[in-house]
Amino acid sequence: MNKYKLVTTKDRDKIPVILREKSKPVTKITPELLDLAKQMTKIMKANKGIGISAIQVGVPVRMIVLSNCDMCSSDQCFIFINPEIKRVSRREAVFSEGCLSFPDIFEDISRPEKVVVKAKNTDWEDVEIEAEGLMARCLEHEIDHLEGVLFIDYVRK
């Protein structure tokens, strides 16, 4: 099995190229994918993060892991595969946001307050998540990573 490492930078003008890459859809659950999810969870917790995308450990596949998923009890719901935003609220909220790949950088970012996301779980079942507040922000942030979009892109210049 591969050993994955968090991709980080301290300089917003030197963004690692991988973070701009568009991630590819997952086509099936494999032991490698589950191992990747496990390592992502470990890395996220070790760095006190609340969300992480596979691209942040150098793997351009559409999978994200979130912590504090208070809407379901199963551990499985922390891992979302091929997540897609279905709806967002028109109302936005501003919050000081950070990213595991940019330690020490925090910015006030405005994002939709509520979001509905469709995804697959690790049993390859369809799941739909309706979230608001921090959970919604986290989903929006991590799904952005899959398109190579970063939170600092929202900072008005």
Ligand SMILES: [Zn+2]
């Ligand atoms: Zn991030």
